[in-house]
Amino acid sequence: MTSHLKKVELHCHLEGAAPPTLTLAQARKYNIDISPYLADGAYVWHDFASFLQCYDKVSEVYKTEEDYALLTETYLEELAAIGTIYSELIVSPDHGKRIGLGADAYIEGVCEGIRRAKAKSGIEARLIVTGERHFGPESVIGAAEYAARAKNPLITGFNLAGEERMGRVADYARAFDIARHAGLGLTIHAGEVCGAFSVAEALDVVRPSRIGHGVRAIEDMDLVRRIADLGTVLEVCPGSNIALSVFPDFASHPLPRLKEAGVRVTISSDDPPFFHTSLKREYELAAEAFGFSDAAIDEMTRTGIEAAFVDEPTRQALFARM
Numbered sequence: 240m241t242s243h244l245k246k247v248e249l250h251c252h253l254e255g256a257a258p259p260t261l262t263l264a265q266a267r268k269y270n271i272d273i274s275p276y277l278a279d280g281a282y283v284w285h286d287f288a289s290f291l292q293c294y295d296k297v298s299e300v301y302k303t304e305e306d307y308a309l310l311t312e313t314y315l316e317e318l319a320a321i322g323t324i325y326s327e328l329i330v331s332p333d334h335g336k337r338i339g340l341g342a343d344a345y346i347e348g349v350c351e352g353i354r355r356a357k358a359k360s361g362i363e364a365r366l367i368v369t370g371e372r373h374f375g376p377e378s379v380i381g382a383a384e385y386a387a388r389a390k391n392p393l394i395t396g397f398n399l400a401g402e403e404r405m406g407r408v409a410d411y412a413r414a415f416d417i418a419r420h421a422g423l424g425l426t427i428h429a430g431e432v433c434g435a436f437s438v439a440e441a442l443d444v445v446r447p448s449r450i451g452h453g454v455r456a457i458e459d460m461d462l463v464r465r466i467a468d469l470g471t472v473l474e475v476c477p478g479s480n481i482a483l484s485v486f487p488d489f490a491s492h493p494l495p496r497l498k499e500a501g502v503r504v505t506i507s508s509d510d511p512p513f514f515h516t517s518l519k520r521e522y523e524l525a526a527e528a529f530g531f532s533d534a535a536i537d538e539m540t541r542t543g544i545e546a547a548f549v550d551e552p553t554r555q556a557l558f559a560r561m
């Protein structure tokens with residue numbers, strides 16, 4: 240039971256949090272056949288590549304500013320209802336462009352959803368703009384330029400997601416330089432689909448304060464020690480890792496070993512309904528599958544606040560709510 244614990248989430252892709260019922264209603268509204276990707280109330284995919292394809296197709300049924308406001312408000316209210324005080328949502332302004340809505344209207348819809356949720360429940364939220372590796376380095380640079388130019392106080396971070404097997408981190412270094420120069424917090428998906436080398440590369444080339452997943456660092460204990468020494472925070476998403484077969488089961492998942500080795504770890508849900516999970520379930524797994532005490536779970540939540548891409552007064556206000 241973790242319902243009494245305050246919660247924080249640093250790693251959730253906005254469209255990846257779309258409830259299947261809402262996606263179905265949206266598809267019907269726009270007369271889109273979503274049946275190859277959504278059947279019997281569940282998203283349909285079978286490996287990482289087909290998951291990314293399903294994700295992109297599901298995203299296409301959210302088309303207007305109001306659609307994005309509703310999606311954002313719906314997810315944040317779900318989080319607030321389980322005691323979540325802070326959420327960072329990974330968003331892709333490029334996607335707004337691709338669907339013809341435009342990046343500004345896409346972000347404005349998401350920001351409206353954040354304002355509505357905050358007014359209802361007090362949940363605090365920020366946005367991490369992401370580039371998608373499978374759309375190539377130029378598109379990722381475009382995303383970084385957008386985030387840097389936006390000067391939107393809710394956009395506080397920059398990420399690199401998508402097909403980890405495409406290109407090397409160095410191909411995307413310029414995008415991270417742009418984001419760093421704009422004062423954005425940096426995080427990067429690594430060590431999820433690819434092995435420890437991808438985490439080492441992210442540290443060598445970008446040196447972000449956080450890594451998305453990073454769990455395959457466990458394949459190289461020297462690297463684990465380096466992560467612990469640097470104080471790099473891992474955004475660990477156990478349910479996602481099991482659903483994508485990064486590890487066969489929770490017993491072999493490295494979260495406890497990473498924590499034991501002194502790595503600063505946090506827990507998140509990634510793309511919850513795609514992976515049959517939720518932040519609520521991730522906290523319950525922490526207690527039940529991994530055997531963490533309430534104190535150990537609180538420690539991970541506090542690490543999340545320490546690593547959050549927020550200004551200091553907001554960080555202190557979040558600590559005060561713990």
Ligand SMILES: Nc1ncnc2[nH]cnc12
Pocket residue numbers: 252255294400401402403428431479509510
């Ligand atoms: N788990 C994940 N890894 C990489 N890119 C993603 N985009 C959405 N979910 C993702």
Ligand SMILES: [Zn+2]
Pocket residue numbers: 250252400428451509
């Ligand atoms: Zn992710």
